[in-house]
Amino acid sequence: MxxxxxxxxxxxxxxxxxxxxxxxxxxxxxxxxxxxxxxxxxxxxxxxxxxxxxxxxxxxxxxxxxxxxxxxxxxxxxxxxxxxxxxxxxxxxxxxxxxxxxxxxxxxxxxxxxxxxxxxxxxxxxxxxxxxxxxxxxxxxxxxxxxxxxxxxxxxxxxxxxxxxxxDYVVEGAALAQYAVDESPDAVVCLLGQDDDFGDEVVEGAELVLGEGGLAEVQRYSVSNQDVTAQIGAMQAAGCEVNLLATVNGFTALAVGTAAKLGYFPKWFSSSSGGDYPTLVGFLGEDLAPKLLQGFTSTNYLPFSPxxxxxxxxxxxxxxxxxxxxxxxxxxxxxxxxxxxxxxxxxxxxxxxxxxxxxxxxxxxxxxxxxxxxxxxxxxxxxxLGVGITTVDQGVQDFVGTTYALEGDEVATVEAEPVPLEGEGIPGAE
Incomplete structure (x- = not known):
């Protein structure tokens, strides 16, 4: 175990x-x-x-x-x-x-x-x-x-x-933190998370990579409160450069939009639970979303490439x-x-x-x-037990070719093994 x-x-x-x-x-x-x-x-x-x-x-x-x-x-x-x-x-x-x-x-x-x-x-x-x-x-x-x-x-x-x-959220938190370290090794990494097991476990995964206390700032929100101005303001004040998100889609959009209003534009790294670009466009609007979500990073484990x-x-x-x-x-x-x-x-x-x-x-x-x-x-x-990393580029979200798996408490880079489509997508069909 x-x-x-x-x-x-x-x-x-x-x-x-x-x-x-x-x-x-x-x-x-x-x-x-x-x-x-x-x-x-x-x-x-x-x-x-x-x-x-x-x-x-x-x-x-x-x-x-x-x-x-x-x-x-x-x-x-x-x-x-x-x-x-x-x-x-x-x-x-x-x-x-x-x-x-x-x-x-x-x-x-x-x-x-x-x-x-x-x-x-x-x-x-x-x-x-x-x-x-x-x-x-x-x-x-x-x-x-x-x-x-x-x-x-x-x-x-x-x-x-x-x-x-x-x-699981521990896997996603570890993968996001590892990608942050790999891509921006000197960046100040922080986290905004839901105030339940979702947030707890993404923090747990991130700390497997960053070490205990390795997140410079951790802010939490409740789904019953549709205002994260205080949390985003605290992250801006802490100098957070890469923000990991343990958020559902609505709060991902809320966080990104609130930061923009504050003139704050960090890199956003989201769990798959809150990282679907078309859904985020629905919240932010077709004019604003491509600008605010350029370079947006998320995890995924399903075959959604265009x-x-x-x-x-x-x-x-x-x-x-x-x-x-x-x-x-x-x-x-x-x-x-x-x-x-x-x-x-x-x-x-x-x-x-x-x-x-x-x-x-x-x-x-x-x-x-x-x-x-x-x-x-x-x-x-x-x-x-592993996820691929996706990014948004010019309004298109796709895998970047980096895939991580959690092996025990260690993050390993692995090769993706996509399952080919067979039987017209119906199990048991000839």
Missing amino acids: SQHTATHRRTVAATAAAAAALLAFTACSTPSTGTDPAEAAPGVTDDTVTIGTHQPLTGPAAAGYSSISAATQAYFDYVNENGGINGRAIEYLVKDDGYNPATTQTVVRELVQEDEVFAILNGLGTPTHTSVLDYLNQNEVPDLFVASGSTSWNQPDKYPFTFAFNA DGEWTALFRQINDEYNDGAPFDGNTVYGMSVGYLFAEALAAAGDDPTRQGLVDAISSGDLVGNGILPLSFGSDSHAAY
């Missing part, structure tokens, strides 16, 4: 305890089913597999992320029209939690107890998904490919039914099955999640069970469509 994961488990103890308290009445009223997962397959019929998710369709995270589930649905529509997986169509139930943990608990219980879904897929958000983590595992519901970079999802002994999707074969397929699916919605990093993310679930379902066989689905992922045989191999295995529920 890597040290960064062990460290995080200590830091989330309070969060987990709070979530357990919130779920206490649920655990009492809805105990584990007691059924053998090999004998029960809720949500599965001869013709369909029904799964569900909680997403912020409204609330503080909606502007940056509400389009993800629509992209996943569009991918499933494409698969279903082409015969489904093992002859079954995928039905995807999306429920809005408003990025509110209490609402997340309500909608996830509805999905499990009333809708009887086969699995939960890509539930979004660290605080929101933490609130249902115990419940899903106690009830032996596959909790797949969580939409958050928290290392909480990689605890196979404690949470055997939960699997990550994002590269001339890539996966991008071409996903753009086609978006046009045909998603009402021509704007095509951006959220589109690629949502469809990549759908592809990985389809791959896992295909591997689970003609008569899928919940345990069989978990076993298929834990086998380590899944490939996904990322730029690096997946890390799933019997003792790892992490997805990607």
Whole structure:
């Protein structure tokens, strides 16, 4: 086990305890089913597999992320029209939690107890998904490919039914800090981060490279306060030259825009969670964004290059099955999640069970469509342990050819290994 994961488990103890308290009445009223997962397959019929998710369709995270589930649905529509997986169509139930943990608990219980879904897929958000983590595992519901970079999802002994999707925040923080050191070795490096595990873990990763206290200034924000003037002003006063961002897209744009108003123009290095250029353009405007985001640096682990074969397929699916919605990093993310679930379902066989689905992922045989191999295995529920570096140049965001992986507590430069497109993007297709 890597040290960064062990460290995080200590830091989330309070969060987990709070979530357990919130779920206490649920655990009492809805105990584990007691059924053998090999004998029960809720949500599965001869013709369909029904799964569900909680997403912020409204609330503080909606502007940056509400389009993800629509992209996943569009991918499933494409698969279903082409015969489904093992002859079954995928039905995807999306429920809005408003990025509110209490609402997340309500909608996830509805999905499990009333809708009887086969699995939960890509539930979004660290605080929101933490609130249902115990419940899903106690009830032996596959909790797949969580939409958050928290290392909480990689605890196979404690949470055997939960699997990550994002590269974790420690990996991203370490990669951003390493790129800052490699490109600007004498720069003053600082960080603006969300005031939760997201910010904590990016700091943790950055300090693996910079050393404890190596960040000259660390400022935190709350998603409930749409004003970061004080934080950006403090970073300007501290002489910060490279600012790492543990921010969601809306707060990335807010930070960049606020700095510009203050006449402050540092280099911005963002986590993938807040680094999607088309989404940022939506916040900053088409006139201002290209100027403020020239040279903007971010991490990614998915195939979003403008001339890539996966991008071409996903753009086609978006046009045909998603009402021509704007095509951006959220589109690629949502469809990549759908592809990985389809791959896992295909591997689970003609008569899928919940345990069989978990076993298929834990086998380590899944490939996904990322730029690096997946890390799933019997003792790892992490997805990607490395990321590529992207930059924005003249309004185009693409990989620069630098890829980092976290090996233990050391950052290593590695070669990207993009997964080629096969079977028209449908697992099991000939």
